[in-house]
Amino acid sequence: GLRQVGVLRGIARTLPVARARSHLLIAGAAAFFLSMSFPTLITLAYSLNGSKDGSRTYVILEVMLATGIVVGSIIVGRMRNIGSMRTVAQGLVLTGVLSVGIAMSPYWLVAILLLFASAGNPIYSVANLTALMDLSDRSNRGTIMSSRFAITQFALILGAASGALLSSRVGPAATYGVLGAGLVGLSFVAAILSRERAAIVPATE
Numbered sequence: 778g779l780r781q782v783g784v785l786r787g788i789a790r791t792l793p794v795a796r797a798r799s800h801l802l803i804a805g806a807a808a809f810f811l812s813m814s815f816p817t818l819i820t821l822a823y824s825l826n827g828s829k830d831g832s833r834t835y836v837i838l839e840v841m842l843a844t845g846i847v848v849g850s851i852i853v854g855r856m857r858n859i860g861s862m863r864t865v866a867q868g869l870v871l872t873g874v875l876s877v878g879i880a881m882s883p884y885w886l887v888a889i890l891l892l893f894a895s896a897g898n899p900i901y902s903v904a905n906l907t908a909l910m911d912l913s914d915r916s917n918r919g920t921i922m923s924s925r926f927a928i929t930q931f932a933l934i935l936g937a938a939s940g941a942l943l944s945s946r947v948g949p950a951a952t953y954g955v956l957g958a959g960l961v962g963l964s965f966v967a968a969i970l971s972r973e974r975a976a977i978v979p980a981t982e
Contacts, residue, residue, distance in 0.1 A: 808933050810959040810960050817944045822835035844895075846899055848896045860911045863967075868898065868901030869963050871896065872895070873958070880953040
């Protein structure tokens, strides 16, 4: 009731902030595609190595996933211009391209690709959060960050449901191909936005 209205009002106040709008929309779209992998990874594990070894395969893939996230977190901390749309694009394209590779690879290669693909997640996520922190001030930072949380959580619900449905219809490998292609397309959008901002900044100086 009242809480829902408050969240919607916060988002409505945040979206008109031009500097933050693109980052919020990118965050929502990325959360949608990334969350498609949540239910898909389980079915992928069983399809790769047989139903008898599916649980063990899933554990191995989850370990690779977590390791990649740790590696990506270390990498992004050493990158320049962390809070830029260019860094967002780099994280998204890394995860997207390798997710497409996962869709076409055998078991042993899937584990390796998943390790590197998951490294792109913290690169994108930290860059996106840093950008929103830099673009906000004391008067609207709380509203912007809570709006991001609400948008991404809603996108996670839709993405997980879509991933489960798609995986049951076309299979987990094809689903990884779809989410990977979606992330690659989103990285192109982020790259275009990065170039536009780079062109605007000198013009305003």
